[in-house]
Amino acid sequence: MILGTLEALELLRERGVRTTHVPYRSDAHVDVAVECSEDLMLGRTIELRSGGRCLECLGPVDSLQAETIADEFCAKIGFDAGAEATRALADAILGAEDAFAIEGVERLVLDPVRLHDGTYDVICATIEASRALPVRRRVVRHARDRPGQRGR
8 A cells, every 4th residue: 555645744744744735945955855664684774865865774763863864964965054954854754763663654755855944844755554554534525636626
Protein backbone atom coordinates (compact mmCIF):
# COMPACT_ATOMS: atom_id res chain seq x y z
CA MET A 1 0.00 0.00 0.00
CA ILE A 2 1.34 3.40 -0.97
CA LEU A 3 0.02 6.60 0.60
CA GLY A 4 0.11 9.55 -1.77
CA THR A 5 0.96 13.09 -0.83
CA LEU A 6 -2.33 14.17 0.76
CA GLU A 7 -2.69 11.10 2.98
CA ALA A 8 1.01 11.04 3.85
CA LEU A 9 1.01 14.74 4.76
CA GLU A 10 -2.08 14.24 6.93
CA LEU A 11 -0.43 11.33 8.76
CA LEU A 12 2.71 13.43 9.31
CA ARG A 13 0.64 16.42 10.45
CA GLU A 14 -1.11 14.22 13.04
CA ARG A 15 2.33 13.27 14.40
CA GLY A 16 3.43 16.91 14.77
CA VAL A 17 5.47 17.29 11.58
CA ARG A 18 5.21 20.72 9.96
CA THR A 19 3.67 20.27 6.50
CA THR A 20 2.28 22.45 3.73
CA HIS A 21 1.01 22.03 0.21
CA VAL A 22 1.98 25.59 -0.74
CA PRO A 23 5.76 25.94 -1.08
CA TYR A 24 7.30 28.85 0.80
CA ARG A 25 9.31 31.07 -1.53
CA SER A 26 12.45 32.66 -0.19
CA ASP A 27 15.89 33.57 -1.49
CA ALA A 28 17.52 31.85 1.48
CA HIS A 29 16.15 28.32 1.36
CA VAL A 30 17.31 24.83 0.47
CA ASP A 31 15.33 21.73 -0.42
CA VAL A 32 16.36 18.45 1.19
CA ALA A 33 15.00 14.93 0.71
CA VAL A 34 14.71 12.80 3.85
CA GLU A 35 14.19 9.07 3.37
CA CYS A 36 13.75 6.41 6.04
CA SER A 37 13.81 2.76 5.08
CA GLU A 38 14.60 -0.66 6.46
CA ASP A 39 17.67 -2.46 5.09
CA LEU A 40 17.96 -6.22 5.60
CA MET A 41 21.64 -6.03 6.49
CA LEU A 42 21.90 -2.65 8.20
CA GLY A 43 18.48 -2.19 9.78
CA ARG A 44 16.84 1.24 9.81
CA THR A 45 18.60 3.78 7.59
CA ILE A 46 18.10 7.50 7.16
CA GLU A 47 19.24 9.18 3.96
CA LEU A 48 19.47 12.92 3.33
CA ARG A 49 19.87 14.22 -0.24
CA SER A 50 20.22 17.66 -1.77
CA GLY A 51 21.85 18.95 -4.92
CA GLY A 52 23.58 15.68 -5.79
CA ARG A 53 25.01 15.27 -2.30
CA CYS A 54 23.96 12.44 -0.02
CA LEU A 55 24.44 11.44 3.61
CA GLU A 56 23.35 8.09 5.01
CA CYS A 57 23.22 7.04 8.63
CA LEU A 58 21.78 4.28 10.75
CA GLY A 59 18.73 4.82 12.91
CA PRO A 60 17.03 5.20 15.21
CA VAL A 61 18.47 8.53 16.30
CA ASP A 62 17.85 10.76 19.29
CA SER A 63 17.70 14.57 19.23
CA LEU A 64 21.46 15.04 19.80
CA GLN A 65 22.33 12.61 17.00
CA ALA A 66 19.78 14.26 14.70
CA GLU A 67 21.38 17.67 15.31
CA THR A 68 24.84 16.25 14.59
CA ILE A 69 23.60 14.65 11.36
CA ALA A 70 21.82 17.87 10.34
CA ASP A 71 24.90 19.99 11.08
CA GLU A 72 27.15 17.66 9.09
CA PHE A 73 24.73 17.61 6.14
CA CYS A 74 24.28 21.41 6.08
CA ALA A 75 28.07 21.77 6.03
CA LYS A 76 28.34 19.15 3.27
CA ILE A 77 25.88 20.96 0.97
CA GLY A 78 27.21 24.43 1.86
CA PHE A 79 24.01 25.72 3.46
CA ASP A 80 25.05 28.02 6.29
CA ALA A 81 21.88 29.50 7.73
CA GLY A 82 22.88 29.15 11.37
CA ALA A 83 21.81 27.02 14.28
CA GLU A 84 18.11 27.54 13.54
CA ALA A 85 18.38 25.81 10.15
CA THR A 86 20.33 22.95 11.69
CA ARG A 87 17.70 22.56 14.41
CA ALA A 88 14.91 22.71 11.80
CA LEU A 89 16.49 19.90 9.77
CA ALA A 90 17.02 17.89 12.97
CA ASP A 91 13.31 18.34 13.79
CA ALA A 92 12.39 17.12 10.29
CA ILE A 93 14.63 14.05 10.75
CA LEU A 94 13.05 13.27 14.12
CA GLY A 95 9.55 13.74 12.67
CA ALA A 96 10.37 11.36 9.81
CA GLU A 97 11.78 8.84 12.29
CA ASP A 98 8.65 9.08 14.42
CA ALA A 99 6.36 8.51 11.44
CA PHE A 100 8.57 5.66 10.21
CA ALA A 101 8.11 3.94 13.57
CA ILE A 102 4.39 3.38 12.86
CA GLU A 103 3.78 -0.34 12.58
CA GLY A 104 3.60 -1.39 8.94
CA VAL A 105 5.58 1.49 7.42
CA GLU A 106 8.33 0.12 5.19
CA ARG A 107 9.60 3.28 3.53
CA LEU A 108 9.00 6.99 4.07
CA VAL A 109 10.16 9.75 1.72
CA LEU A 110 9.85 13.46 2.47
CA ASP A 111 10.86 15.20 -0.74
CA PRO A 112 11.24 18.09 -0.57
CA VAL A 113 11.67 19.37 2.95
CA ARG A 114 12.19 23.10 2.49
CA LEU A 115 14.50 24.73 5.06
CA HIS A 116 13.90 28.48 5.37
CA ASP A 117 14.00 31.23 7.98
CA GLY A 118 14.98 28.88 10.82
CA THR A 119 12.13 26.45 10.18
CA TYR A 120 11.07 23.77 7.70
CA ASP A 121 8.05 22.70 5.67
CA VAL A 122 7.42 19.24 4.26
CA ILE A 123 5.92 19.90 0.83
CA CYS A 124 5.56 16.39 -0.53
CA ALA A 125 5.68 12.95 1.10
CA THR A 126 5.22 9.30 0.19
CA ILE A 127 4.74 6.40 2.58
CA GLU A 128 4.96 2.74 1.58
CA ALA A 129 3.32 0.36 4.04
CA SER A 130 2.67 -3.35 4.29
CA ARG A 131 -0.84 -2.75 5.68
CA ALA A 132 -3.47 -0.03 5.91
CA LEU A 133 -2.40 2.90 8.08
CA PRO A 134 -4.67 4.93 10.37
CA VAL A 135 -5.13 8.07 8.28
CA ARG A 136 -8.02 10.40 8.95
CA ARG A 137 -9.52 11.43 5.61
CA ARG A 138 -9.88 15.18 5.18
CA VAL A 139 -11.93 15.24 2.01
CA VAL A 140 -15.45 16.42 2.69
CA ARG A 141 -18.52 15.39 0.76
CA HIS A 142 -18.63 18.54 -1.37
CA ALA A 143 -14.90 18.91 -1.96
CA ARG A 144 -13.79 20.43 -5.24
CA ASP A 145 -10.74 18.22 -5.59
CA ARG A 146 -12.64 15.38 -7.26
CA PRO A 147 -13.01 14.96 -11.04
CA GLY A 148 -16.19 16.50 -12.33
CA GLN A 149 -16.48 18.98 -9.44
CA ARG A 150 -14.76 21.92 -11.15
CA GLY A 151 -16.79 25.08 -11.48
CA ARG A 152 -19.75 24.05 -9.36
